[in-house]
Amino acid sequence: MSEIFEFIAAEYNYWIYVTLMMIGFYAMIAKKNLIKKVIGANIFQTAIFLFYISLAEVEGGTAPILMHGHDGAHAAHEVIYVNPLPHVLILTAIVVSVSTTAVALALIIKIYQVYGSIEEDVILAYRKQLAPEFSEHARQKQEGEQ
Amino acid sequence: MSGFDMIMVHIPLLTVVTPLIAGFLMPIVGWIDRKLCWYWVMAIMFVVLLMASSNLYTVITTGTIHYELGGWKPPVGIEYVIDLLNGFVCLIIAFIGLMVGIYSKESITKELPNKIIPFYSVFLLLITGLMGMTITGDIFNFYVFLEISSLSAYALIAMGDRGDGVVASFNYLIMGTVAASFILLGIGYLYAVTGSLNMADMQNLLPDLYNNNNKVVLAALAFFMVGFSIKVGLFPLHAWLPDAYTHAPSTASALIAGLMTKVGVYALIRFMFCVFTPAFVFDITRMAEILTWAAALAIIIGSVLAIAQSDIKRMLAYSSISQIGYILLGIGLANLIGMQGGLLHILNHAFMKCALFLVAGAIFYKTGIRNIYQFKGLGKKMPVTTLVFLIAGLSMIGIPGTVGFTSKYYLALGSLEEGMWIFVIVILLSSLLNIVYFWRVFDNIWFGHPHEVEHIKQDEAPVSMLIPMVILAALCIFFGLFAYYPLHYILEPLSEALIGSGVGP
Amino acid sequence: MSGIQESVVIRTVVRIMVPFIEIFALYVIMHGASGPGGGFQGGVIFGAGIILFTMIYGIKEGKQRMSNKLSRILSSTGLSIYAGTGLLCMVFGGMFLQYNVVPLLSLDPANVSKILIDVVEIGIGITVLVIMISLFFDISPSEEDELQLSEEEEQ
Amino acid sequence: MKIAALLAVILAGGMLIYAGQDLPAFGDPNSPSNQHPIVEYYINNSETESGVGNIVTAVLANYRGYDTLGETAVIFTAGMAVLLLLRRREI
Amino acid sequence: MIWILDFTMLLFLVVCAIAAISIKDLLSAVIILSAYSLVMAIVWVEMQSVDVGFTEAAVGAGITTVLFIATLARTEGRSED
């Protein structure tokens, strides 16, 4: 029993990332509200980022910014730096994440303009109800707009 | 070094960067004159096509090209690698891109008259994303370009049918984000156990871990598989695909159906064979076996669902699901013949499906009809368009003399070589199902009751829409009769290399 | 948000704060080479300043300071600076984005890299800032959109 | 639907936990990702090769500068996508 | 000491995440998400990745929240689940 506990305790941060990822993933696929889905996506992605950042961690390491102490040249060899590469990757990934969020939100606004709701089942019901006429109707409407 | 040589060195890079820069500059080009946009896209796509051909030619004649970005040696910096596999896929991307570009002139002017500038900008960025995913030899760079292509695809799909298009796009976005997150997670796992991001470097570092039965590597493989399966719309994970293809604007459908899934499949191959090793994927984990069965299931179920559709684009979308099954089946068989069949089907399916979606778009452009039961008399009204549909449709069925036959034949042979009779039967059964759903359309196009269609006047789509369709149809027949050339020069050595040890990227 | 928008205190505070935010943003962009920060973060902060201004003073006011056309050109320009730097390296015989080959003011390669990195960061900053603002403008509600929305519902 | 979602989540979580057993320990300086020679390379050479004190910036803009170009392109794509979606007037 | 702080913050993240996806008022959910991002940024800074923390604070807690709120202003603020 204690072994299992030790095993869990030793990597407790990893288990928390896993929990976060599962929460986010669950929200993405199970929540009916579109905004909730996007929130879930954000949580999922940040959890992955957290995993990356924790990979970079080195015990006793400092941020990867070169220190210029009094004897600058030597300092670089004495200080332990954390691994900079995951940081770079995550900088990029954060940008990707915010871009995806922006596009998703724009889509949500568009959906709300058409269906008047951001609940998945309401939209689904609406589409089902209007299925035969709706596409035709929408087309005429679009032509009218032009 | 002469100026020409200097340019030639950079061609692999420029294949990606040219459409990227052109996409950035699109707002400025459009600011000068909106009419310039299309010509700009055409010029760029033509140049990209030339560069992609030049890449492939160089690969065939002199071997794999390496391009170190920023001059940094691979594990330090990012590297572009072009071998036969991605040279081949790049050429397809460039070619289909050009065709759809030509086609888009009229269709976009009608469908999105006041959004031409951002449309073409996104169009070029989509090409960039796909090219970048294909050429890169760096696993994280791959992810970045994957996102470029995904974001542009979401935008393009959302431009389609009011309401439906947006919902389809949103569902795709959610699924796509799940897929991308899985892929990112997989990349993270591989990074955690190897410390590298370069594909070739990884392939060298990973085998030690297989022998220790490292669980992280296995999980990474699983996440990649699921992620890419979502991206290509493999059967149990295909839910986003039909809506997205159906409700996108016709240009976007053609582009996405023709290219997005192909590049997804390419990525799957690349990861299976060039990041992991075939030995790992096929023998140690037997992941490929699962893939093959899923593919077989996709072939049948995709075809059956296609029969149930009355919207032509939705029918084509389901048929895409089954065709993706063909490609993956060939890859999963992992023998020389099956592999060639699968790879050949990437080329073939791009031609056929693109042509079919373009036809569906042209019909919608002219008549506003997408329901196949309202197609009566179209054979008289739009003879060229419907003829293209006939050729591409026969191709999908797999009539000999068209491209569909050669790949089907190879896939059947490959299955037989593995002793998997069931897959042979699956392939043949699906061609019968293909007949059912395509023939329904043929019947409606040409065999309406004569008195109903007697008075119809010929009214073809504009020439700029016809040209790409006719070219694609012609290629469907050309490569049906001369499949020897791609097979002999590209796919045979490629399959040998992939099966052999996995080519280093 | 109308209540907040009318509050004089907040309006004044924002008017005073925004320039400082922008200066800080510029600092972050330029400081990226030696400390935390860089083009992306700076661009976002710069954008956030303008967004803050817009939230209080209304979209119209904000758009006067950042017209559509300008944002379009600027977003292209930012990326062109980046890609142009890469192409410049190619012209001088290096690979794409190989900064140290550019014979800039006959400095040593490390310094050339530093300068070009700064140039690149500025490019990123411009693009990010413009896109962030344009995202906000597009996503946030404006009077004309609401008008069109109600029209649609009537149909 | 909810059950299917839960199942998928549990499946994914199971895979994550399964993988966790073999992951290098947190903060381990000897983990493969921290031991790979490129880390050393970045730390030692970013000053001399890029003239930049912040290693992250050096990697971001110089060694992996192309990724950053891609990243900027992603933002640009998002901007264009939102423009395409939400602007109604001629653009 | 550090690991206790660390653990608390991570736990806080989980609580925030659960709250963000289960609360019915969307504006609150978004604000909680913002708090989540901010704590995440602090965790990252604490893990010595200053740049990423900085970015997350600006993007996750800043821009993303603003975009979310702007969206809510144009749609509706309540969720069924």
Next chain:
Amino acid sequence: MVTETVNSMVPALAVLVSMVASVLILAFGKYPNIREGWTFVAAFTKFSLVISMLPLILDGKVITYTVVKMLPNLPIAFKVDAFGILFAITSSFLWIFVTSYSIGYMRTLKEHAQTRYYFCFAIALSSAIGIAFSANLITLFLFYELLTISTYPLVAHTETAEAISSGRKYLTYLMIAGVSLLFAIVVVYNATGTTEFSFNGIAGLETLERTTLIILFIAFMIGCAKAAFMPLHAWLPAAMVAPTPVSALLHAVAVVKAGVFTAIRIILYVFGVDLMETSGLWLNMAYFVSITIILASIFAMTQNNLKKRLAYSTVSQLSYVVLGAVLITQHGITGGMLHIPYHAFMKITLFMCAGALIVTAKKENISDMNGIARQMPITMLAFTVGALGMIGMPPVGGYITKWYLLLGAAELENMILIGVLLISAVLNAAYFFPVIYVAFFKKPDKELKYKEAPLTMLIPLVLTAIISIIIGIWPDAPGLFLDIVNIAVANVTGGGI
């Protein structure tokens, strides 16, 4: 036996000529005279091209030509041997007659979509010749599928609900056949690495396990559904909704003969005489087709619609051809192969007569044809000639093939097969004599005036009737069918004559 091969483009040209014609037909769709002129030109050109190869074949040579290398190891190639040219001559020669007949038929009935009709007809002919000249299974498969597709619009020509549903049936059967054939081809290629026809059968097939071999054979025979073996015959009567010239040429000659041609190609040139004999497949197949022969004849008797009766008669007669081939004795094979052209001439005569009746007297059902011979004596005389040939009465051609088949069965001393042949002759008589009797001897319901079909229709059917008699009186004329068949038989059995 070593045969000399000659490389020549002529076979490719012979296939191509009607393809080119089809494009011209399409281009001149608005000018009926020019359009049909092209059809004639193509028919004559094709026949002369085919016939120009005959001397070489009679010399015992084989003409080969590789068109393209479609896949590595899988060229699209032509190889003209005696058996191939037998089928090619039959179809291309009869095309000339049917062209003339079609013009009369289509114009009299003022049919719609005539351009599509001539277009598809030309493509179908190309395919038939392509099948005849194929050098390997893949080329054969290509043209086999092309033939199916190009004949579909002809079957569904009238576009009525019935026509469409018959077309669907037609397509279903033939496409399933195509798929089955493809399956078999894949198995053959996988086992032997080639699909090239050979006089002794493809080497390497004998290494297959017996079960596999049987599955392969069955797959091939399902693939030959165009030959209308009994459980797979239903498409043929259904296809009778097509305009009569289509039934005449395609469903009495080109399509169905392509089916039996393929069957023989597979039995003798893929499996080969030896393998058929050692595996014992020949006897099973012989019994199997015997069932078709008898049953189809019985079905034919129950049909009142003349075209349908002829269709069932075709089903039964086709099985003679295959029966001959699977007897794998020299005489049997001769009889089977010879039946291809002989049956063609007789059956086309019968169909053209039926078409003439439809056009002129507007009569399709036998029960309505009381005394029709008084109105159309020439047509009915020609019909009688054809019918006598089918029954096997000298001097019309049919008796010769039956004689050879009987000889073959007698050599084997297999009483069942001999019995089948004799009974079927009786049955043939039983379903043809009533027609003749009704037409000549029954009193018409009302007074009929002498009125024959237009000359463009009448001349062809008279000519084919005459030819049917000539080949019966003088079967061994040099260069005529028996001569060619003898060479073909010598090729596959490996001996002299």
